[in-house]
Structures are given as C-alpha cells and as structure tokens.
Amino acid sequence: QKEVEQDPGPLSVPEGAIVSLNCTYSNSAFQYFMWYRQYSRKGPELLMYTYSSGNKEDGRFTAQVDKSSKYISLFIRDSQPSDSATYLCAMKGDTGGFKTIFGAGTRLFVKA
Amino acid sequence: EAQVTQNPRYLITVTGKKLTVTCSQNMNHEYMSWYRQDPGLGLRQIYYSMNVEVTDKGDVPEGYKVSRKEKRNFPLILESPSPNQTSLYFCASRQSSGNTIYFGEGSWLTVV
Numbered sequence: 001q002k003e004v005e006q007d008p009g010p011l012s013v014p015e016g017a018i019v020s021l022n023c024t025y026s027n028s029a030f031q032y033f034m035w036y037r038q039y040s041r042k043g044p045e046l047l048m049y050t051y052s053s054g055n056k057e058d059g060r061f062t063a064q065v066d067k068s069s070k071y072i073s074l075f076i077r078d079s080q081p082s083d084s085a086t087y088l089c090a091m092k093g094d095t096g097g098f099k100t101i102f103g104a105g106t107r108l109f110v111k112a
Numbered sequence: 113e114a115q116v117t118q119n120p121r122y123l124i125t126v127t128g129k130k131l132t133v134t135c136s137q138n139m140n141h142e143y144m145s146w147y148r149q150d151p152g153l154g155l156r157q158i159y160y161s162m163n164v165e166v167t168d169k170g171d172v173p174e175g176y177k178v179s180r181k182e183k184r185n186f187p188l189i190l191e192s193p194s195p196n197q198t199s200l201y202f203c204a205s206r207q208s209s210g211n212t213i214y215f216g217e218g219s220w221l222t223v224v
Binding site for chain 1: 116152153154155160202212213215
C-alpha cells in the first residue's frame with residue numbers, strides 16, 4: 001500500500017463547477033499537508049498548505065484536512081479553464097529532515 | 113527572481129552515453145533533491161542533499177549519481193543511461209526548516 005493514494009483521473013468538469021480533489025494517507029506522523037499545481041510542461045508549484053487538521057481558504061480554493069480519517073481534500077469553486085492542470089497532494093512530518101511524500105496527481109480539465 | 117534552473121530542458125540520447133543534467137538555485141537553500149515523474153507513479157525522489165557534501169539516496173537511486181560541491185548546484189549524472197530512465201526529471205530545493213518545495217521547470221529525457 002502506498003503511503004499516499006490519489007486518484008489520477010482525469011477529471012473533466014464544465015466551467016463554473018465545484019471541483020473536489022482528494023487524497024488518503026496511512027502515516028499518522030504527517031502534520032503538513034500541501035497541494036501543488038502543475039501545468040503542462042511545467043514544474044509543480046505550491047498552491048496551498050495546512051498544518052494539522054482543519055480548513056484553509058484562499059480565494060476560490062479551500063483545503064481540508066481530516067486527520068482522524070487520514071483524508072485531505074482540495075475544493076475549487078467556480079472552476080475556470082485556467083484551473084486545468086495536474087494537482088498533487090503532498091505530506092510531511094513535523095521535522096525539517098522528514099521527507100515530503102507526493103501523491104500521483106489528479107489531472108483536471110475544466111471545459112469552457 | 114527566486115528560481116531553480118535546470119538544463120537541458122529536452123534531451124534525446126543513446127543508451128550508454130553519459131550525461132549530466134545541471135541544476136542551480138538562487139535562494140540559498142540548504143536542501144536540494146532530484147525527482148523523476150512517470151505516468152501513474154507520480155514524483156519519485158532519486159537523491160537528495162541536506163547541505164554541501166552531504167547527499168543521500170531517495171526511493172529510486174539506481175543508475176544515478178549526484179554531487180553537491182557548492183550550495184547552489186546539484187547536478188544529476190547518468191553514467192550509462194538506459195531506456196528505462198526515459199522520464200521527466202525535476203530538480204527541487206527548499207530551506208532546511210521549510211516545507212515549501214521549489215521545483216525547476218523539468219528536463220525531458222529520452223534514452224533510445
């Protein structure tokens with residue numbers, strides 16, 4: 001079993017839809033939870049991160065962490081064609097040397 | 113501008129011909145690493161370096177070498193490339209105590 005599981009998609013939605021992207025994990029030591037966005041032929045860029053459980057909102061994006069279920073989500077409201085990208089979840093423990101583990105990434109297409 | 117620069121961006125080479133992919137960062141980060149990204153497998157860490165002259169194996173180190181003689185540079189060396197090393201490679205860096213990973217633009221490598 002992988003430490004981090006993420007459905008690779010692809011996920012195709014119409015413009016304006018609410019998108020839900022999810023990851024599950026098995027290591028209870030993870031404390032930092034991140035979402036990276038990767039456009040085609042580009043490197044991943046940090047989109048959002050949260051520490052421990054709870055929600056974090058940034059514009060149209062909301063990140064949720066449920067440590068009791070070992071489940072994290074990224075919601076995109078009013079999705080736009082420019083949101084079309086691969087979204088990778090990532091997780092890390094509480095010390096500087098602890099390795100970051102990435103999910104496989106979910107490919108999202110938002111159709112105009 | 114803060115960035116991670118890797119070269120070449122695109123390369124086709126033949127089996128057994130040694131090649132080096134260079135990586136440089138201008139953020140004075142202690143931690144640098146190399147990943148390969150393959151469909152369905154996500155980002156897998158090849159090697160990482162906690163600081164100058166300190167390197168260690170990641171999850172898929174076979175067939176690769178690295179060196180860290182200067183803080184800003186972390187080249188990836190393929191001594192005798194094979195077709196199974198055809199992949200998209202990313203160099204990345206972060207502060208030793210930080211959680212945000214900064215990625216380069218990627219290097220597409222094809223070994224024929």
